[in-house]
Amino acid sequence: MSTEALTGLSLQRALEQAGNPARMLRSLPAAHYTMPFQPEYTTWRDEQRAWKHTTVLYDQSHHMTDLYVKGPDVKRLFADLGVNTFTTFGKDKAKQFVACNHDGYVISDAILFGFEDDEYVLVGTPAAPNWVQFHAETGSYDVSIVRDERSEANPHGRLTFRYQLNGPLAQRILEKARGGPLERIRFFNMGRFELAGVPVRALNHTMAGVPGEELTGLEIVGPADGGPDVLAALLEAGTEFELRQGGSISYVSTVFESGWIPSPIPAVYTDDRLGEYRSWLPALGLEGFAGIGGSFASDDIEDYYATPWDLGYGRTVKFDHDFIGREALERRASGPHRRKVWLRWDQADTARVFAESLYGEPGQRPIGVDLPITSFTHFQFDRVHSGDRLVGLATFSGYTVNNGCVCSLAMIDEAAAVDGAEVTVLWGQDPGSPKPNLEPHVQTEIRATVSTRPLS
Known part of the structure; x- marks a missing residue:
């Protein structure tokens, strides 16, 4: 759907018009959020x-979006929404705040600052501030909020x-x-x-x-x-x-x-209990206008959702308080999980993809690997295989000189999360994608090695 078509619509209305959340997000143009500061100072x-x-x-x-929340119920509000413990949280403390939906899937994470015992500041992508602001406005919480938008959406500074x-x-x-x-x-x-x-x-x-x-x-x-x-x-x-x-x-x-997996897809597109929230969200916000891309293609949006364990946040889940998603996470806690890992791309395969994307036969070239960020859309999900078996999804991919390789941050089955294990990443957009602005290309397999620890 175009920007013009979404203007003035709620996310709920846009989803009703589109009919399928996954198809809607997969059809959006491939694009990254543009950082509003200088690209390079040296190199x-x-x-x-x-x-x-x-x-x-x-x-x-x-x-980033900053949400200032102040009042006597500020701790209760965040404890009701966050999987984290808030027993000792307050003035001059901070934490990686993680919020889930009722089924235990992550809506977003962000950094939470305790400026005072009764004043917290949530800083991150708009998804977490949106969720907290909605509950502050619609719930029975004695708090006030001030929203400080990122610069490009903030005419007041x-x-x-x-x-x-x-x-x-x-x-x-x-x-x-x-x-x-x-x-x-x-x-x-x-x-x-x-x-x-x-x-x-x-x-x-x-x-x-x-x-x-x-x-x-x-x-x-x-x-x-x-x-x-x-x-x-x-x-x-x-x-x-x-x-x-x-x-x-x-x-x-x-x-x-x-190893931080940035901006997981907000798990807000399903569940009737979130209908009011989707009606509160604008269609042109992050939740409605950030596209899905990569070789993993599903018409079920929940196949793209992540649990706290998938993202490496399992240690932050504390059942010492009631919060949205607690019952679902308690059921999941003892079961198998995917694990966050690094996938070190094979050097020869990486070089091959570079060469073939530049010099290969037209119509047979893989999609180009840009550096240092190889991912080509906001929410990227690439298939990860062990032999013929799908074992997980690769998300953000790229290169640093300290790692000395191209790598992917991935969520894979615990059984496959073994240091040194060999897997393959299927690189390129799924052939049936309606995404409008990607160069013509073919998918290709890239061998990779699993690491459960930082590469550098």
């Missing part, structure tokens, strides 16, 4: 090396700046910028201090790799009008440490080292 390869060897700075001030320092020299750069030592901040906790005369909050977390004793990742948040001064102070302090500014190209590729 994307140099910026990738920096988060491994020096430090990189990303300006995250513009591309953002409320805050957000800078991410990532790399082994992050702590030294920050201490030089503020002119003194930094008090220890525990992982996924926040500290408060001044930087360039601006009061900031700083969350200890890393976008690539794993946390260690040294502070290797810090997300710094403060009032928007102080952003330029803080940025200047960080860049000046980082000069002697070979700090790199990171552009949008390398930014997206951090997931291939952290």
Whole structure:
């Protein structure tokens, strides 16, 4: 359906007109969300090396939706919606918030900040803020909300700046910028201090790799009008440490080292209990206008849904409170699950696909492999086989110099999730797809090796 056809419609109405959610999303153009900041400052390869060897700075001030929720019922609201425990959550804490539908499928995940005991800020793609805002407005919760949209949808300007320092020299750069030592901040906790005369909050977390004793990742948040001064102070302090500014190209590729599967398809398209929510959502939002692509094709939208275990969030599911989806997840907990893994593409097959996509016979070429992001649509699902058996789905694919290979983040059966096991990824759009803007191509198999741990 075109943008014009969807304008003014709810998601529910658009689905009724389309007749089948999976076919509707599979027919949408292949497109990525465009990050609203500079693509490269040096080169994307140099910026990738920096988060491994020096430090990189990303300006995250513009591309995410921030939902501020404040009031005496803020913890109850999030506990009712999140699979996470909230027993000790509050001021200066943070967590990866995960919300599911009634059947235990993930609607979205996002970072939740505890600014105060009665004020939380949810930051991520629009899917999680949408779900929380709907329940805040329609449920019996004593909370107020302020929605701070991403820059391209926000004519009033953002409320805050957000800078991410990532790399082994992050702590030294920050201490030089503020002119003194930094008090220890525990992982996924926040500290408060001044930087360039601006009061900031700083969350200890890393976008690539794993946390260690040294502070290797810090997300710094403060009032928007102080952003330029803080940025200047960080860049000046980082000069002697070979700090790199990171552009949008390398930014997206951090997931291939952290292992975060970005933007799972929101499990909101089925279930009559979600009809009111679908009527509340606009058709032109993420849920209605982000396309499905890849070699896995199904007319059942639930075949694209994921559970928390599929995405590596099984450890976050805590049955110490009642929440939407609890009963379904309790039933699933002891059963078999898919597991999040890395699939290292075979070097020879990768080179073959590159060569054939450029020089092969017209009509017989595989789809091109762009770098560093090879995925060609928003929600990408490629078939993963062990022999003739479908064992899972590959999602986001791409390359970093630190991994030294093209890889896919995938969800595969636990029995197949064995380090060193060989599988194949079916690369290319399904032949019967109505997707309008992909180059003509044929599907091809790419051998890959399973890793249950980060590749770098």
